[in-house]
Amino acid sequence: MIRGGEIAKGTVLLIKNCPYLVVEREFVNPGKGTAFARCKLKNLKDGSVLTQQVFKTPDMVEDAVVDTITAQFLYSDTDSYIFQNTETFEQIEVPTSLNPDLKYYLRDDVDYQIVIWEGNAIDVKVPQKMVFTVAESENYVKGDTVSGATKPIKTETGLTVRVPLFIKQDEKIMVNTESNDYLERVNK
Secondary structure (H helix, E strand, C coil): CEEHHHCCCCCEEEECCEEEEEEEEEEECCCCCCCEEEEEEEECCCCCEEEEEEEECCCEECECCCEEEEEEEEEECCCEEEEEECCCCCEEEEEHHHCHHHHHHCCCCCEEEEEEECCEEEEEECCCEEEEEEEEECCCCCCCCCCCCEEEEEECCCCEEEEECCCCCCCEEEEECCCCEEEEEECC
């Protein structure tokens, strides 16, 4: 059990026997009355989102006991993504229905955090910043700034990102995986 005031971003709570990840948390201390935490929660089983959940500071909330395993991506099939535990070399199956867009961030040279609840994988945490290679990019003429000085490109995983006009095919770029925003060109 955890107090409402101790809830932090990243905490996993058990609500109606379902694990919810705290995605956003705002602590509110009104001038009159009890302080509370206003949270946005993501259901780790079906991906649905609860907004504006309020937990008063003294209230007790059940927190879910989850394990986190470091794993590397091996391959995917139609129903699941297959990862390998980096310590025990066990294979872990993550259903593709859990996060269909995860395929754009999966590479075999990156470590991922797999969240396990009651023996089942319920979430895959992708690093916040990742480096991708530009696979498809159109060439733009210098001075062509009608489109806001950015252009769409595709990475080697199929992810579409808007980048500055000077980015060319086969260059490496760093991307914020939470917002899919271009961060910088990577010279390696």
